[in-house]
Amino acid sequence: MIIAIDGPAAAGKGTLATRLAARLGLPYLDTGLLYRAIGRTMADAGADLDDPEAAGLFARALRPEHLSGDLRGRESGELASRVAVHPPVREALVAFQRDFAARPEGAVLDGRDIGTVICPDADVKLFVTASAEVRARRRTDELAAKGRAVDYERILAEVRERDERDSSRAAAPLKPAPDAVLLDTSALGIDEAFEAAVRIVETAA
Numbered sequence: 301m302i303i304a305i306d307g308p309a310a311a312g313k314g315t316l317a318t319r320l321a322a323r324l325g326l327p328y329l330d331t332g333l334l335y336r337a338i339g340r341t342m343a344d345a346g347a348d349l350d351d352p353e354a355a356g357l358f359a360r361a362l363r364p365e366h367l368s369g370d371l372r373g374r375e376s377g378e379l380a381s382r383v384a385v386h387p388p389v390r391e392a393l394v395a396f397q398r399d400f401a402a403r404p405e406g407a408v409l410d411g412r413d414i415g416t417v418i419c420p421d422a423d424v425k426l427f428v429t430a431s432a433e434v435r436a437r438r439r440t441d442e443l444a445a446k447g448r449a450v451d452y453e454r455i456l457a458e459v460r461e462r463d464e465r466d467s468s469r470a471a472a473p474l475k476p477a478p479d480a481v482l483l484d485t486s487a488l489g490i491d492e493a494f495e496a497a498v499r500i501v502e503t504a505a
């Protein structure tokens with residue numbers, strides 16, 4: 301079974317994907333990590349992230365060792381969304397993601413274009429959303445729990461900016477596949493959201 305999970309930044313996709321994969325015994329690929337690693341590697345090399353050809357070269361040179369280290373932070377997310385607009389970057393990552401999804405047991409993948417571009421024939425497509433305010437609040441609380449003082453308004457502005465860039469780009473913009481099931485987690489706790497996702501998977505599979 302292939303489960304495709306898409307949605308905007310900080311909607312809870314990663315947590316839901318991790319828990320679904322564990323429940324179903326499926327391998328999980330966090331595709332955002334690929335874009336984060338490319339952005340990070342380019343920034344570390346002092347390369348121009350806005351140059352599509354240069355970004356394509358880095359994407360084709362991506363190796364598993366680039367996926368380690370701290371890629372989950374806000375800065376890497378921002379770098380990722382800048383390189384993710386370039387078609388040569390997206391094209392370089394297609395085969396790896398499709399091969400991952402083609403494992404005999406199936407897979408769970410999360411990202412922005414899994415249901416629309418990478419796995420249009422996925423058995424289950426979930427589009428996980430929450431209002432920008434709720435996502436910014438969750439992110440602020442997460443960071444505060446780690447002892448980081450952050451300003452909610454600033455996080456909200458970052459969330460909106462990333463939504464705008466991911467949704468308005470020409471190449472594989474963030475949007476629900478026509479056959480995706482929408483899961484709005486604005487008013488749900490993580491356990492409730494997970495139970496809702498499990499029900500969607502059981503219904504669709």
Ligand code: C5P
Nearest residue numbers: 331332333335377380381384411412413
């Ligand atoms: O999901 P995550 O926040 O790690 O993704 C970081 C950025 O990578 C996104 O904002 C988006 O621009 C890009 N991305 C993408 N397509 C994917 C996964 C991530 O464009 N499948």
